[in-house]
Every structure is written in structure tokens, then in C-alpha cells.
Amino acid sequence: MNKVHVSASTKEYDVTVGAGLNYGECLKEIHSPCKLMIVSDDTVAGLYLDSATQSFTDAGFTVESYVFPHGEQSKNLSVAEKLMEKMVDKGITKTDLLVALGGGVVGDLTGFAASAFLRGMDFVQLPTTLLAAIDSSVGGKTAVDLMNGKNMVGAFHQPIGVFCDIDTFKTLPEETYAEGMAEAIKYGIIYDEPLFTRMERKDISDEDLVKRCVEIKAEVVAKDEFDKGPRHILNFGHTLGHAIETKSGYTIGHGQGVAVGMAAVCGAMLNSGDFKRVLSVLKSYKLPVNTTYDLHELAMLSKADKKRHGDVIRVVLPTKIGEVYLKDVTPDEWEKIITDGFHAMEEN
Template identity: 45%
Template sequence: MKTVEVKASRSYRVEIGGGLLDSLGEKAAALLCGRTAVIVSDDIVAPLYAARAKASLEAAGFAVCSFVFPHGEASKCGSTYLELVNFLAQERLGRDDLLVALGGGVVGDLTGFAAATYQRGVGYIQVPTTLLAMVDSSVGGKTAIDLPAGKNLCGAFYQPLLVLCDTETRKTLPEDIFVDGCAEVIKYGVLGDESLFCTLESGPAAQDWEEIIAQCVAMKRDLVQADEFDTGSRQFLNLGHTLGHAVEAGSNFSLSHGKSVAIGMAMIARAAEKFGFCAAETQQKIENILAAYGLPQHTELPADMLCEAALGDKKRRGNRLTLVLPETIGHCRLHKIDIRELPDWIGAAL
């Protein structure tokens, strides 16, 4: 097992290893005095793992109930959020009780936002079951739901009590979902770790995924500790996300987050090369590794649609938008543009 310590407004551990789900109850009991737990999951993950999570919590003395919702980004919305917090109120969950986010990024984001807002804050534990959630959304305290105007527009910074990454859950991941997570892993190599990028170039089958997850989490930990509330260096984690979120929204969320981020990374690399911020060799390396993992690099969406969606980016400040540009493998820069320049950047990216 590997452990990464995160020191933020609330400090916590990220534990990474096989079989950790069975220790959930014991670890939860050591963290809080309440003895009611609500497992929040979706209709794909719950049949696979909710019984084990419940058994572990009950063995530690918790009274346990579950809230299960339809899987997919469409459920990360206001109506599901209201159903969840009303369920918590009906179950009389108190501020010293516990929420458990058991699932991928949608489950974690929704549960975290409910935890941040229900009774002005209750404790929650992240138990991510996808590679993408393990290396990205479960760590760092960003919680949110989507609005019709865009992704993650209603949210809060709220750190979990603990993150348990049970690597055995990867065995039940469909290949398509696993590949989604690889996009975020590749992102870490591009933005800050050339040696990780070189390791990943040998392909997914050759990897020690427990070690790679720990490397990614440690990199995110360092950025979160330096900039918890996303006003400076933490924005490097948004590599591929400004254009990726635009692609995701433009597809009406029919394209997954990981594949959208892959397209966003390829697009921003092409634009960075055309505007002279990175060499053609760097841009080609990024596209090559995405292709090697079966990830897309292009979108058929029109430039005007992408531009409109990108204008809703949370990193926009007035008429300025911050882009994360790759310069070399393992090094990126934050580059501010006037929003009037955005059509030129998107044109160069397509």
C-alpha cells in the first residue's frame, strides 16, 4: 500500500492499494464520532461494491443506508443533488455522521457537494472506483454539479476526511472507462513529470498502476497544497480542460470526460505549436501517446460552438482567459489571452 498525505484546510490521507474497501469501516470509525453512514453510488458501481462497503461499515458499528442514482454525467445536476440532500434529511443524518462517495468522478463530485452544503458541512470519504477519479477528482476538494450553462458551475472547495483508492476495482472497469483515466494520467506527465511520460510511452499493459496512481496523486497534492483555491499554480491541472470541457459540453456530454480532455490536450498542443510556444516534436509526442492509448485527438464540432462553450470557463476573469500551454514534455506555462483572441486559438487548435 502507498500513502500520500495532503495538508490543506483539512489534512487527510490518500491510501492506494488492493483490498482497501474492506477496511473502510475501521478507518471511518477512527475519524469521526457519528455512527450513521450513507453510501452514495450509481447503478453500475453499487451492485459491484456497495455490499462490501456496507459490511465493512456495519462491522465497525455504523448504521448504513444507501442512495443510488442513474450513472452518467446527466445525473450530476440540481435535481439529483436535491434528491440526495432531501434523502439525508429524511434519514436524519447529523453533522457528525458520514457520507461515502463510492464510484467515479460523477459520484465523487455530487457527494462532495452534498457534504459541503448539507447542514453547512458533514464529513465524507472518497472511495474512487475508476482510474480517472483516483488520480484526479477524488483528491483536492473540488466538488460540484453541472448547470445547463456548463460543467461544474455550482460547487465548493471541501476536502474529504480520507481517500481510499482500492486498486482491485480496476479489474471490473470496462476498457473504455479505464482508457478515460489514462487521459488524466498522461496529463500529469505532460504538465510536470517527463520521466512519468517516458514510462507511459511503453503502453498501458507494462505499467505498475499502483505506483503510477501514487505519482499522480503526489503531483496533484503538491499543487493543491501550494494553491488550494485554484487562483495560481493549481491551474496547471487544467491542461486540456478549457477546450476539453468545451468539447464535452458541445457533445451534450455524450463524449466522456477523459476523451474530451484528450482532445483538449491535443488541441492546445497544436495551438501552442502554431503560436510558437512549443516545438513540433513536443506537439507530436503528445498526439502520439494519446493515440497509443486509444484516445481521440480531434473533434468535428464547429469552431464557433467551441468558442461559445469555452467562454463559460471558470478560469475566465473578466475579458481574460488563462490557457495552460505545453512548452516541453514535463513543463507547461500559464498564458493569459484576451477573449477576443479565443477564435484564433481555437482555429489553430482544430
């Protein structure tokens, strides 16, 4: 079992990573017994809600639960509202806890409800996807989607603890696991060449992978909790990735979009040797590296990205594996970068 400490200005907490974690015992270490509302989606609840409930009950907590249909389309205000109405019905108070059991959709929605219910209450993350473990459960960004924009309503609200049982990854579909790997590869390219090499060689356990990625995220978040500058490097691959996700009507997953986005900027910026390494590691996890969408249209969609400043888009560009920088570009310059990237792909 490993613990990574997160030092955000608004909260200090640990991310516990291990196989076969006892959630109830983990929570008892940081919070006295109270009422819990476990929030989950129907897929994850079918697999893990009973055992999680038992573990919390054994540790002295009183457990209620709220389950909604799985998928991004549930990450909206109406589901958040139903959750909060159930919290009122069940007598949940400000000193009780919300518990997010699931992937990034469950974590983002639960965190958002925790930030707003009674003007803010504490919550805990129990991530069950690789993506949630290494990315969404840590760092305090919470949100729900609007019909016409992803993550448009949200708040910064840190959890009081994150307990990641890597055994839950065993039931993940291969494609969902690979989407998490796209984010892990992102950490390697932006921050940590040795981590990238270990993924390339398939020489890293899930526990070590989660620990190292969470350490990187914790370092970046500690420097810039409210996403004013340095934290933008975590958006590597996401500018084009978000455009692809949007264009597909969210039929292309987040991690898949990010994989294509990383491949494009790496093609434009890296030397041929490094670019080949990036393509090869992405393909080894069966992640896509190309798109059939029109690049001009994608560049125009990027104008709507939340990382936009006026008429320029803030993009993250690599200098080598393990190092990136931020640059403000116009939509035309952005289109040229991604066009160059896909041309380089044809040559490699």
C-alpha cells in the same frame, strides 16, 4: 499499500491507495464508529455496495445508502435534494459521515451535499474510476450541474480521507479507464516528464500511477487550494476539452475532450518530436486527438469557460513535456492557437 498526504489549509488528510482495501478498517483508523450514508450510482452499487456495506458494518459502523441512476445527468440539484431529504429521514446528524462510492459524478455530488447539509459535515471518498482516483476525489472541489452549465453550483470542501481500491478498476469499461488515462497523461505533460515516459512505455502499475498523480495533485492543491492561480495548470487541455464536451451535449466524455484539447495545444506549442510523443501516447490509449467541430465555434464556446477573466481566457500552454505556463489570451488568439495545433497534426 501507499499513502499520500494532502495538506490543504482547511484540512489535512491521507489518500490510501492499494489492491483489495478493507474500507471499514481504513475508516476505523481515522473516525470512530458512527452512522454512514453511502452514496453511489446504480452501476457501482450493483458491483460494490454490498461488500462495502459489509466491511463498514464489520468495523462497527451503521450503514444507510442512497443510490441514483449513473451518468452526468444525475449530477444536479434535484438528486442532491433527494439525497439530503433521505439523510433527514434516516436521522443523519452533523457528526455522522457521508461516503462517496463511485466515480467523479458520485464524488462531486456527495461532496457538495456534505458541504451544504447542516451547513457542512464530513465525508469520505471511495473512488472507483481511474479519473476519480487521480483527480476528482482529491482536492476538495465539489459541484453539481445546472441545465445550462456544468459544475456551476458547488463549494470547496475537502474529504477527511480517500480510500482507493485499485481492484475496482478491473470492472471499468475500456473507454472509461482511457478517460482517466487522459488525466494521467495531463499530469505527465504539466509536471513530470519521467511519469510521461513510463506511461509511454506502459511501464507503470495502476497503484504507482494513482500514487504519483495524487502526489502531483496534492502538491498543486497545497500551493493554491482555492484555485486563484497556480492550480490553474490542472486545467491543461480543459479549455478546448470543455468546449467539445458542451458542443457534443456531453455525448463526448470529459477525458476524450481533454485528450483532444491537449493534442491541439501541444501541436501549436511543442517541437515536432515532443508533439509526436504526445500524439502517440494518446492514441495508444485509444483516445481521440482531433475534432470535426468548427474551430471558430469552439473558440467562442471557450469564452464561457469558468477560467475566463473578463474578456480574456486563461489557457495553459506547454513549453516541453513536463513544463507548462499560464497565459491570458483573447478568443481570437485562442482560435489561432488551436487552428495552428490542428494544422501541425496534419503535418505529423
